[in-house]
Amino acid sequence: MTTPWFRTCICLGPLLLISVAASAQRHREPFTQPEIDQIRDASWEPQQRLSLYVNFARARLVALEQMRGDPKTKDRPQQTHDKLDDFLLIYDELNDNIDTYVDRKDDIRKPLKLIIGADTEFQAKLRALKDAADVSKDEATQYEFILTSALESLDTSGEDHRKLLAEQEEAAKHRKKSDAKPSGRSE
Numbered sequence: 001m002t003t004p005w006f007r008t009c010i011c012l013g014p015l016l017l018i019s020v021a022a023s024a025q026r027h028r029e030p031f032t033q034p035e036i037d038q039i040r041d042a043s044w045e046p047q048q049r050l051s052l053y054v055n056f057a058r059a060r061l062v063a064l065e066q067m068r069g070d071p072k073t074k075d076r077p078q079q080t081h082d083k084l085d086d087f088l089l090i091y092d093e094l095n096d097n098i099d100t101y102v103d104r105k106d107d108i109r110k111p112l113k114l115i116i117g118a119d120t121e122f123q124a125k126l127r128a129l130k131d132a133a134d135v136s137k138d139e140a141t142q143y144e145f146i147l148t149s150a151l152e153s154l155d156t157s158g159e160d161h162r163k164l165l166a167e168q169e170e171a172a173k174h175r176k177k178s179d180a181k182p183s184g185r186s187e
Contacts, residue, residue, distance in 0.1 A: 030086040031056065046101045050111035053094035054118045060087040061125050077142035084146045088153060091122075095157055102164065109172065112165040119158035126151050
């Protein structure tokens with residue numbers, strides 16, 4: 001003996017839980033539609049595509065600095081967190097793309113030099129944020145985890161990028177040597 005209300009709750013309850021769980025797992029998209037279009041258009045050009053990711057990450061840090069410098073900013077800790085999250089998502093995409101180009105055996109020495117320079121720039125900006133004297137302890141704790149994650153990612157990725165550049169430089173030397181050797185055929 002069940003009532004129609006009870007049956008409705010039994011049927012709709014799991015659907016409601018699934019929709020709530022799905023919406024909680026959604027992540028903000030860090031890219032604008034024009035940025036997505038630029039990335040898509042540069043999919044087969046490692047230098048262009050990787051440069052775009054560096055520029056987009058840099059733009060997020062510039063926006064973060066501008067927002068933090070604006071005295072009219074409301075909910076500064078949450079906005080700082082969100083902008084750091086966007087930066088980290090873009091930086092992770094950059095690293096995923098580097099892995100893709102390495103797997104394809106593309107020569108990415110030139111964009112790696114740009115990326116290594118950007119790693120240093122990004123580390124300096126994030127360390128300055130971490131060491132900022134004008135930030136209250138309460139405010140800093142609201143974005144401390146994402147800031148620490150971003151700094152750790154930059155530290156390990158920067159080291160990986162330098163190692164990868166050295167590997168690519170060495171591989172290029174070996175290619176030049178093997179191309180310069182005579183074929184050994186007699187004519």
